[in-house]
Amino acid sequence: MNEIAANVLKEDPRAIARLITFTENGDFEASNAMKDIHRFTGNAHVIGVTGVMGGGKSTLICEIAREFRKKGKKVGIIAIDPTSPFSGGALLGDRVRMMELAMDKGVFIRSMGTRGMLGGLASAVYDVVEILDASGKDIILIETVGVGQAEVDIIKIADTTLVVLVPGLGDSVQTIKAGLMEIADIFIINKADRPGVNQTVAEVESLVDIECSNEDRRTPVLKTIAKEVNGIKELVQEIETHKKYLKNCKKFDIKRKKRYEAELVEIIRKRLMNFIFDESKFKDKVELLIDQIYKKEIDPYSAADKILGKILK
Amino acid sequence: MNKKIRILIAKPGLDGHDRGAKIVARSLRNAGMEVIYTGLHQTAEMIVETAIQEDVDVIGLSLLSGAHMTLFTDVTKLLKKKKIEDIIVLGGGIIPEQDIPKLKKEGISGVFGPGTRTEEIVEFINKNVKK
Ligand SMILES: Nc1nc2c(ncn2[C@@H]2O[C@H](COP(=O)(O)OP(=O)(O)OP(=O)(O)O)[C@@H](O)[C@H]2O)c(=O)[nH]1
Ligand SMILES: [Mg+2]
Numbered sequence: 001m002n003e004i005a006a007n008v009l010k011e012d013p014r015a016i017a018r019l020i021t022f023t024e025n026g027d028f029e030a031s032n033a034m035k036d037i038h039r040f041t042g043n044a045h046v047i048g049v050t051g052v053m054g055g056g057k058s059t060l061i062c063e064i065a066r067e068f069r070k071k072g073k074k075v076g077i078i079a080i081d082p083t084s085p086f087s088g089g090a091l092l093g094d095r096v097r098m099m100e101l102a103m104d105k106g107v108f109i110r111s112m113g114t115r116g117m118l119g120g121l122a123s124a125v126y127d128v129v130e131i132l133d134a135s136g137k138d139i140i141l142i143e144t145v146g147v148g149q150a151e152v153d154i155i156k157i158a159d160t161t162l163v164v165l166v167p168g169l170g171d172s173v174q175t176i177k178a179g180l181m182e183i184a185d186i187f188i189i190n191k192a193d194r195p196g197v198n199q200t201v202a203e204v205e206s207l208v209d210i211e212c213s214n215e216d217r218r219t220p221v222l223k224t225i226a227k228e229v230n231g232i233k234e235l236v237q238e239i240e241t242h243k244k245y246l247k248n249c250k251k252f253d254i255k256r257k258k259r260y261e262a263e264l265v266e267i268i269r270k271r272l273m274n275f276i277f278d279e280s281k282f283k284d285k286v287e288l289l290i291d292q293i294y295k296k297e298i299d300p301y302s303a304a305d306k307i308l309g310k311i312l313k
Numbered sequence: 314m315n316k317k318i319r320i321l322i323a324k325p326g327l328d329g330h331d332r333g334a335k336i337v338a339r340s341l342r343n344a345g346m347e348v349i350y351t352g353l354h355q356t357a358e359m360i361v362e363t364a365i366q367e368d369v370d371v372i373g374l375s376l377l378s379g380a381h382m383t384l385f386t387d388v389t390k391l392l393k394k395k396k397i398e399d400i401i402v403l404g405g406g407i408i409p410e411q412d413i414p415k416l417k418k419e420g421i422s423g424v425f426g427p428g429t430r431t432e433e434i435v436e437f438i439n440k441n442v443k444k
Binding site: 013014016017018020021024025026027083084086087088089090091092093095096099102103108109110111113115 | 315316317319338339341342343344345346347348349350351352355358359362363365366367368397
């Protein structure tokens, strides 16, 4: 077995961290290790946390993690923030709200930039889930970038998706309508110490009524005050109930297969793009075609046929 | 391969000012780096643990309270104890000229006093991180 993979299985934090870096950078060494660890994955329950910007996602994740730690579970956390499309750099600040976990050996936290991915995730996030899973984490929490309109890709990877809203803003309801209704397994109205919380709960409940009228499960709506560790026990209880529900009705297998489908597509996408745009012999060819498109000697569709024809043969 | 430089900006000790640290963090972001920011009042143990998990190339320590000798060198000593040799440690803040050689001897490879242009820091990192 690949050495770094072996050390990941031994829960060595430096091996875990380094393999994550390799996958993020598309380093050649990553794929061998990733091949070795897959057999050892599948145990971790993956919880996605998405919702309005500044809604308290990081604070909630810290408290959820602490609650699972009390139950003796090991926890991995992936905190995703947007990469600047201009500089390629990123400010990764979610850890500020998680420092209470910094010295806990049963918790591994990794911050990631989106590095050009749309949808609120980072391209390497599938790999990172596999790595944390293989390293013995029972629970993996993923914080997506704050929701604008279309950051709903978390559904492809999470077993349980938490959607975090806050009181007051008529926004919450708008946010739900923009696609969050369908992805939520549990709604959280955080900052329940703020005025207007009961009205927001009522609004969300009435939307859930419509959405779930033909479903065998009604999406719960919970109130929390993450900053005061209020409502967290109940939330973790709901997460565990949801997990049991998934296992009982076979939706679990469907979700997992969807995740592997998304992961497979992502691996192929990355490889193809690298092959076409980075591999030197192809790069020249692509540049030539772009030049020809510009000069109207060829159209973009025929150019794509030329590139893909070579690969698909 | 698409390596990005990752850097942890941490504030050890008790002073409550992180304006300078945040300005540096933004400049490094604008220079294409991934900057992990962890907030105030970090112990050396927390800083090193975070640096390991985040697999950073650089730790940037910022301090205004004058306790830099011990707080900075606590971090480099701990790194040494854990046999971590591939992380560059930088220090910034109000640091008297005469302390700089001592800090460098203790493994703080770059020291940036007040009035340092952020471009200098970016340049230093780009030059010293292994590609
Ligand atoms: N009043 C109140 N404030 C809270 C609560 N939970 C978190 N906060 C505060 O809300 C602010 C944002 O919290 P974060 O946890 O950083 O929120 P986030 O959703 O992760 O933010 P982004 O990652 O920037 O989108 C912080 O100042 C928290 O202290 C709460 O229950 N009540
Ligand atoms: Mg956050």
